[in-house]
Amino acid sequence: MTEHMTVMEQRAAHRPAPPPAWKLRTDPGPLLPEAEPRRVLGTPAAAKADPQLLRALYEQLVRGRRYNAQATALTKQGRLAVYPSSTGQEACEVAAALVLEEQDWLFPSYRDTLAAVARGLDPVQALSLLRGDWHTGYDPREHRIAPLSTPLATQLPHAVGLAHAARLRGDDTVALALVGDGGTSEGDFHEALNFAAVWQAPVVFLVQNNGFAISVPLHKQTAAPSLAHKAVGYGMPGRLVDGNDAVAVHQVLDEAVRHAREGGGPTLVEAVTYRLEAHTNADDATRYRDDEEVAAWRAHDPIVLLEKELTDRDLLDESGIQAARDAADAFAAGLRERMNQDAELDPMDLFRHIYAEQTQQLREQAAQLRAELEAEDER
Amino acid sequence: MTEHMTVMEQRAAHRPAPPPAWKLRTDPGPLLPEAEPRRVLGTPAAAKADPQLLRALYEQLVRGRRYNAQATALTKQGRLAVYPSSTGQEACEVAAALVLEEQDWLFPSYRDTLAAVARGLDPVQALSLLRGDWHTGYDPREHRIAPLSTPLATQLPHAVGLAHAARLRGDDTVALALVGDGGTSEGDFHEALNFAAVWQAPVVFLVQNNGFAISVPLHKQTAAPSLAHKAVGYGMPGRLVDGNDAVAVHQVLDEAVRHAREGGGPTLVEAVTYRLEAHTNADDATRYRDDEEVAAWRAHDPIVLLEKELTDRDLLDESGIQAARDAADAFAAGLRERMNQDAELDPMDLFRHIYAEQTQQLREQAAQLRAELEAEDER
């Protein structure tokens, strides 16, 4: 019966009876997220994980760490305008990328170039925004990666709308949207999750809770028992996971993505992690957190955790580690070299893409700039 | 110890340890609201309610119903620009008014003139917005009633800020803010509840869930098990109450207000009720709901429920009922008479209150209008 119903009709079928007989809907599974973040590494469950996946995650983590370091170095050389590093959060970035199928969409925030790169995007294209040559350096439709979103949480309703559209069209596309702990305070977070739940859109929200929004610690951001608990108020499942356990993050996301793909609707996933570097190269993290806290988190480094698991289980040896590092170094070297070449710029691009057809007004302004540039050249 | 801490320091003390030892904060009481809306009338608990309160609620309900009818009639006579009736929701409106102390603040939405009137505001002043002579007809500070808020949910952060300010100043003021089920979907709802919880502001949010936002039924508004469940995601208590049971609403609000006054922070209360009339006089409710549904709710009328309780318990007899009706009629007659007099209007008011001091620009525009009006008079 429900199979022949449209999305909206299915929702309508849930309509509660008038409140004299009003009942709580408690059907979408257990309401509260588990009390402890899910962990896999170092537990018997880890043995069940696919070794190939473990290795892929590891290689990507190592490369991701190296990528972060390289990008930060590029800011010092003036080759990037700014870099918000995801060092320490690589498990989330990488798992988010690897969990998706070809047809799925990734909605990164400004900190998530690594997720885009791990998904296969050319890092030079991924870094366009932060390099400063253009706002988005790639075709989002080609890669199914939305533009990096700087205004926090604003990308979440986009992910919902896209997932909803895909479902209306009958495609089995899932959207995975990334947001930070700070971003959960924005109205757009709320509206996006609510629309997703009402529409049962195939979207997964991954909150990387790294404990801070720039300098503002989590306890000034929320009084909730966990960010995953926010799922309850939307009627969707909430999941809590150790964000430095790449395998656990992958597993939780994988379940959520499958659930969405099968028509089960959205899931909110909170991954507890930590940003080991400052907010960006322009930030001074010593103003708002102490070394001990950072040290405690370094001891819980996602790469170290996975490396230990792999070596303990003989899936990785010294040469494997070295190979991963070499590959990462080569990747970074290639990036460095390409970023050290000046970006190709055409100032006329300023006017080309405002409208489908350039207006007379913009034509006049473009002509003015062209004339100025020609005069400059002559000098 | 905590007594000597500032609000912010108290919050900081809750700061979770870094996540390797990360723990869920489940201390703010039971996380989930009760599964059934709280009811008092017709139960043994009703016997414990203060008879004086019961009578006061009853008289106000009867007068409130009559007020709603009168205001709707005034729209037909062109004496009000529009009237969003709270017929059927009087239990919520009245309980919200009666639960507050003198120093507390009420933040009504556009539908809640009755709450303001039940609190003692002159109905002519309360109706100014809807009559169309001015936006707010009273001094909010004098009555501690914020202006009726038309943009939905925008009054909620105001209530939080005011309650926070009062607490910072050491006053024992509580703010009670009203919003509809539809309003819970707005970003401002989310941001207000989050700020309130983080600041532990003495504010109570009362959602009158009347099943519809104009024509949009609740199941298109949310997929949550109940709106009270939204409290979980903010780390505040959520309460669910039968919104047509005036005593139950008063009881739940009273607990929440006390809790807030004692420094316990905010509470979210969902009162399940029903709007028996159309959205406003301009609306046609037959387009989106059927008579049966309305009839089912009429059988659960807040006045009938309370009347039964009072008569069952010999707290009210025919003459008492008649007295309440007569008082309500007299109230309505007085209102009608005063509303039938033309409002006093001074067009120059248009320019008087834009800034503390009128700007030269506005002086010029006021002079223009004055000249026009003089010319009109001469004709």
Add this chain to the structure above:
Amino acid sequence: MTTTAPAPAAAAGTKPASMAQALQRALRDALTEDPTVHVMGEDVGALGGVFRITDGLAADFGEERCTDTPLAEAGILGTAVGMAMYGLRPVVEMQFDAFAYPAFEQLISHVSRMRNRTRGAMPLPITIRVPYGGGIGGVEHHSDSSEAYYLATPGLHVVTPATVADAYGLLRQSIASDDPVVFLEPKRLYWSKDVWNPEAPSSVEELGRAAVRRAGRSATLITYGPSLPVCLEAAEAARAEGWDLEVVDLRSLVPFDDATVCASVRRTGRAVIVHEAAGFGGPGGEIAARVTERCFHHLEAPVLRVTGFDIPYPPPMLERHHLPGVDRILDAVARLQWEAES
């Protein structure tokens, strides 16, 4: 430039229709012709919208083509962005002018910029219908003229019909546009009727063209949307004073049709801009400035503005004092320095 009489002579099959009917028909035709068109907003389904513009669409096209959304304007526009990213063509209804404000971040930071941000890879063909303006006795927040905000946001088209035929034509063309269009519907003209042929309604040729609604030689009234009928009335009244006023209906504020407007002003040498929005920082400033830049030596007098006062929109009982009316327009025309001074 197009010269169109506001009420074309009755042709075969034409009959009076309201602007609301024409808008509804435009949505209906767009939904019929293009399966990617989706209508969404608050109460657009069973209710047909508070102004009944979407009446019957959910019944005829299904709730998925005409969707009642949760009550959250940023969410509505934000999800529309995502739908457009996937290739749909959302037509969003904002219930009233002032209730579009919660969606401004999505509008300014995403809707207007996505095409440019992605070097053209990701256009957003979204139409945002916004009932706007006063004169309907609406209480606070129901009568704002918010066009200045849209004008100041590069990347949007800003379109507003003043006639029944344009309501249809401009809305069809807006929905067909591959760019985001803010489509401002003058509330108080919803029930205004024109002779119109619903059998063969026609889209406009392209967005961005003003129309001369009345030819005249003495001075040009430049206006749009709700103020067009007022200007036409003023132009009739002006005949008694010996002025023959030309009336230009902008139809599109962005892009702005400098050619049509300037041709008129160069001809007449005098101009008055009329709109309901507050004067300070409103569209009139831009229009006056650009007309003056382009026609300075043809101007016998400064371009004047007749606008709402620089105040929040007044309560219903006082709104008539705020709205630009015939007398204020004629007063302004009288100040156009008919006796040459120096």
Add this chain to the structure above:
Amino acid sequence: MTTTAPAPAAAAGTKPASMAQALQRALRDALTEDPTVHVMGEDVGALGGVFRITDGLAADFGEERCTDTPLAEAGILGTAVGMAMYGLRPVVEMQFDAFAYPAFEQLISHVSRMRNRTRGAMPLPITIRVPYGGGIGGVEHHSDSSEAYYLATPGLHVVTPATVADAYGLLRQSIASDDPVVFLEPKRLYWSKDVWNPEAPSSVEELGRAAVRRAGRSATLITYGPSLPVCLEAAEAARAEGWDLEVVDLRSLVPFDDATVCASVRRTGRAVIVHEAAGFGGPGGEIAARVTERCFHHLEAPVLRVTGFDIPYPPPMLERHHLPGVDRILDAVARLQWEAES
């Protein structure tokens, strides 16, 4: 009208200070003198704000006087409204221009209207600090010039300093104002230094007064905020061409100081408006229109505008092409019809 040289001759006790320092000092003095003043925003506490304007305030005045809020701009402004309703005087920091957009509904529908709504019973003395403008190599959303939105919202003051002394004086006066003030801080001048006396900083006498920063006879450059230094540089460069340019710094966009601006334009007979915001629908249109309305017969040429292009703010590597610079200003001056035509 005030005539002030941008860098007054060094007096005893004066030394170079940055605009950031002056702003910080203004906040510190306001917090000290008035216990109802509360600073709030994202990262204003331990971090001292991303531009360090609030550096040290939380440490010295406590977290309740200088509060790190949750990350939600509508919530920040909305709670500030409630605090002001209770008698506090909130000073809100928006982290960047574009991140004020989520707060627009609160700003337009409440902050600007509460006094009028309540017939003066409930004024909202809120200062909203908004770092704005480009030229700092910021990535998307970090360089917007959003002043047009504020200008079109009656009930707000819109103030922007261009000198170190004004940064202090205008901010003190804004916080002291019983009306809401949008206080636009030109990001790229944060680190600009002037000779200034931090021992005896002074507030300005009142909001709403422009200042002639350079006297001249040939034409008037009308500008504000980040464009003032560019205009002063252009005025110097113009001497080589034989032009003696007057430079007016508006300081307050609302209210607008017609008297000072028009006195200057009547004297010089020519004017160019310079700002970073996009031209179309930007402040320049309003300014040009009102100057022309008031000074038409003194004008030898139309008032021209040198502004950002009508595009979203460009990426860092291209921003120099967008920003009004000396050459563009001189080009505009050259087009002021020095040879009288007809």
